[in-house]
Amino acid sequence: MTLLDCVDPPRSRVAVRRVSCIPAGFIACGRFAWRPCVDGVEIIHRLDTSSISDAAMIDGLQCLVDRGVLAGQHDFEEAALGVIRTSAPDEDRAWAAFYDNSLAELAGGRSPFAPIHRRARSLVVGASVLEVGSCFGFFALQCAGDGHRVHACDISSGAISLLRSAARRRGDAVTAVVGDATALPFDTGSVDTVTLIHLLEHLEDDSVRDALTEALRVARRRVVVAVPYEERPSEHFGHRQQLTEHHLRQWSSRVNHSGAEFFDDHGGWMVLTPGRAAE
Incomplete structure (x- = not known):
């Protein structure tokens, strides 16, 4: 079972939001930035409906994994879903853009x-x-x-x-x-x-x-x-x-x-x- 299936998901350790610019107090890490918070970590990104994709999301989160900011499958999935869902004002638009952009990347050979x-x-x-x-x-x-x-x-x-x-x-x-x-x-x-x-x-x-x-x-x-x-x-x-x-x-x-x-x-x-x- 993944976080997509959880009716009562485990207490969140990862907070994600989209920003237009990186504010003070955050540590840049590739495409994303982060800062520690009381219960875990806060991640910010600038991906929107024109740029959200499977490859962009994974590339950004991989940097956080390499730095030890995210640890284990639960943290990674929580961050991934957060990035996708916050890439547009509503979830339907976010998921539609995620699918369309990811498939376009695959068709164009731009995805790993x-x-x-x-x-x-x-x-x-x-x-x-x-x-x-x-x-x-x-x-x-x-x-x-x-x-x-x-x-x-x-x-x-x-x-x-x-x-x-x-x-x-x-x-x-x-x-x-x-x-x-x-x-x-x-x-x-x-x-x-x-x-x-x-x-x-x-x-x-x-x-x-x-x-x-x-x-x-x-x-x-x-x-x-x-x-x-x-x-x-x-x-x-x-x-x-x-x-x-x-x-x-x-x-x-x-x-x-x-x-x-x-x-x-x-x-x-x-x-x-x-x-x-x-x-």
Whole structure:
């Protein structure tokens, strides 16, 4: 569960507001500035509907993580949501700008995730695709733009609600549902390609095996996996494992499939062929 799903969220440690200029008493840190307060930290930013995006938000918060201002996933998520929600006078306008600008960055290659999404889209085969662990659903929305029949699944009901709203507003046909990667709410062999893009690093080893088994069950033709290679797991993103190609090959040996390919491209990739695809 993320902060998007909390009916009664934990007591706030992070306060966020948008300003036109940085006032005295704040410490500049990249795109943002901050100061300590009695119960935590206050963060200010100048992002608005013309500049708010996933890449801009992460870039600004990464500086605060590196400085030790933000610690752990809860602080990071609280700050991220605060930045997005305060980028416009109302939340609907803020989220609309966040989605539109983030997708434009990905399409124009200006986002650090652009090459990852581009490679993942090139690996989709068939007419239908399921993105598991969709989060905000940028990849799912891009696949819909490519003309695929798109399904998206995430354990966070808040993220799924945001994706549904964005898809409806943009006119993109994406069917988004709440579900666990280790118990997918989809029929066997119901989708051509299943993707797990930067998801497995969030799971423990036993759950990784279950997630891959489920993806192979649902996929008719291909399962596409991408993971980051990090010197240490990014705790603020909720990463639990430091991964190498050895992990990908080990995982592939623990599930039933009819073929596996491995390669590097801005991290590690594994492409699995379900057993039924060879029949």
